[in-house]
Amino acid sequence: MDLTLPPEIEQARDTVRRVLEDEILPATPAYEESGEFPRPLVEKLGAAGLFGVAFGEDVGGTAMGFQAVAAIAEEISRLAPEYGYCMNMQAMTCPFTIYNWGTEEQVRRFVPDLVAGRKMGMxxxxxxxxxxxxxxxxxxxxxxxxxxxxxxxxxxxxxxxxxxxxxxxxxxxxxxxxxxxxxxxxxxxxxxxxxxxxxxxxxxxxxxxxxxxxxxxxxxxxxxxxxxxxxxxFKIAMNGLDYGRLTVTARLIGLARACLDLARDYAKERVVFGHPIATYQMVQHLIADMTVNIEAARLMLYRMAWTMDRGEPATREASQAKYFASTTAKHAAQSAAEIFGGYALADEYPIKKITAYVNMLNMGEGSPNTQRILIAEDSLGFKDANRHPVRRRTGPVAE
Ligand SMILES: Cc1cc2nc3c(=O)[nH]c(=O)nc-3n(C[C@H](O)[C@H](O)[C@H](O)COP(=O)(O)OP(=O)(O)OC[C@H]3O[C@@H](n4cnc5c(N)ncnc54)[C@H](O)[C@@H]3O)c2cc1C
Structure with missing residues (x-):
């Protein structure tokens, strides 16, 4: 089993970092101030090819697959959680559902503009x-x-x-x-x-x-x-939500990583009782648990993506991964808040913002209880979670 990501996916992750840091993040405060939807910025993400990785080249995609979707969604969410929504509205739940279920005419008419970020989805x-x-x-x-x-x-x-x-x-x-x-x-x-x-x-x-x-x-x-x-x-919606759970799981892991990065740096800098708090065992326990949970959640994410890349049903993998990533991100946000002490509440650090997005994604694409019900019914043998056949466009769109 090879767990390394191919170089083109690593490059896509580098592109996320570059576009966000150079073009998107510096321009965002003006939109936050005015409340105007940042259309030109979403279009920049689309133009960088970040939304089309699961689509064929005939509709403007790059056919890199679901592992690429996972890597891109995690990285966007780690650096700019508010743009994580784009991976659902421009890359998965909205356009990918049209791509798989639409007529040739519908796919030709609607999908290319969505994955290019020229038109906004929902x-x-x-x-x-x-x-x-x-x-x-x-x-x-x-x-x-x-x-x-x-x-x-x-x-x-x-x-x-x-x-x-x-x-x-x-x-x-x-x-x-x-x-x-x-x-x-x-x-x-x-x-x-x-x-x-x-x-x-x-x-x-x-x-x-x-x-x-x-x-x-x-x-x-x-x-x-x-x-x-x-x-x-209903069948179409549930099918779309499986792909939505891929990006939501990746986005939760991105948030958990942001918490871990911030908490590690802060724990090494913050001196209390004469020593950096990173040297105290109880703080180290928090860091250790965050680290292991993130690694485990990411393995589940890539198992889901790998199953989807093989064209097999992945409702079971999607529910389990989304549920575990929720737990991981909530634990990471709570642990980061403890390590930051009172500063977790200060506007100068993004812990409150990350926590708000963790709470949002905890519910989005199905609450933890909804996932648990599906997982338990599958595990008990009452209902096979992967009983529905996959509906996936495989060839190019007909002229
Ligand atoms: C910021 C944000 C963005 C969103 N974006 C979208 C979007 O773009 N499109 C869209 O369609 N939806 C969107 N959602 C909605 C999201 O999918 C729902 O919030 C989610 O499905 C839960 O529904 P609900 O909030 O109505 O909670 P409810 O269904 O009212 O559930 C409340 C609580 O009861 C629990 N519960 C319910 N039934 C059971 C049961 N049988 N057994 C045990 N526990 C149960 C749930 O787990 C939950 O904890 C968004 C939500 C938020 C907060």
Whole structure:
């Protein structure tokens, strides 16, 4: 077993560092100040090829695979957690779901702009009534009206909805049919009236890369923008979330690494009772546990990516890795806060910001309890987590 990453993935990681440090981070404070969505900066990440690594060259990708997705997402999150969202909206859950389930025409029309960062994506599943029971809580409806569907209802927590050009949205075409009555739509919020997105106030998270409440009032979606068949939406959403868990797991590990790096440096500098606190055994225990957990979480992440690269179902690997990475990142944030003492609360250090993103990702793409339920049912033999076949585009898009 070879656990070294190929040189092209190492290079992609170097590109992340260079683009973030040279171009993105220096320009971000102005957007944080104004609250404006940083479109030109997201486009720079896209132009650097960071969103297209799982896609074919015909849609602007580089076909490097899921290990590359994992490496890039971890590095972005370590250096700039707020841009980690892009790996879901521009690289995985939104465009990759269209790529796998869309018609040739839909893929040609929508995917290249998303992975290039020229258009902003979205994945609108959760509703105010609850995200864990996405199907049961879904009240949003889509009613066929000639050449369009009319969408009514609301969505909650939808990241990038206020900037979205092309997103995925799930609604019930047959409310009586439970999860079999859900249909997926490719929506273009700027195409007409009836779509409104209000950013939700959240202390500690970015002021320019936001998650929103969405309101739909007879919003018209052309029939040709339906993704898959009526009633296939839940299957499509769950499939998309597996790939979302790849990036969310990597992003959690990136945050845990940021905590470890900061805590190590601080523990070596901070002198209390005449010695650096790094020399005290109880502080070393925290550092040791953070280090080992991160290594273990990363092995699980790459097992998931490797399984996906082989084209095999990876729901089990994704749930286990996301659950463990959540635990790892929460422990790392808590340990870093202890090592920093009172300074963990000071604005001069990013511990509060990292903790806010850990809490966000702990829930995003399924809460720890949601993962535990899936893992336990699989482990007990009640439901094989990997029972669903993989839906994956393998060849180029037809002209
Ligand atoms: C900043 C942010 C961005 C987000 N971005 C998006 C996005 O872009 N698109 C999108 O669709 N969603 C998004 N989400 C929503 C996210 O996926 C949900 O928050 C998540 O699925 C949990 O749903 P909920 O918050 O409604 O919690 P609930 O479903 O209300 O659950 C609350 C708690 O109850 C527990 N619980 C629920 N059911 C059970 C059970 N049967 N057994 C045991 N425990 C249970 C849960 O584990 C959780 O701890 C985002 C969330 C946040 C905070």
């Amino acid at each position: 994945f609108a599943l959760s509703e105010p009534g609850g995200g864990s029971d996405a199907a049961g809580a879904m009240k949003t409806t889509a009613r066929r009206d000639g050449a369009v569907y009319r969408l009514n209802g609301s969505k909650q927590w939808i990241t990038f909805a206020n900037a979205c050009d092309t997103g995925l949205l799930f609604a019930k075409t047959d409310p009586a049919a439970g999860h079999r009555g859900i249909t997926a739509f490719i929506v273009e919020p700027r195409s007409g009236p009836g779509f409104a997105a209000d950013p939700i106030a959240m202390t500690g998270l970015s002021n320019c890369l936001r998650s929103c409440a969405v309101f739909l009032d007879d919003f018209a979606v052309p029939v040709e923008n339906r993704l898959g068949e009526e009633g296939e939406g």
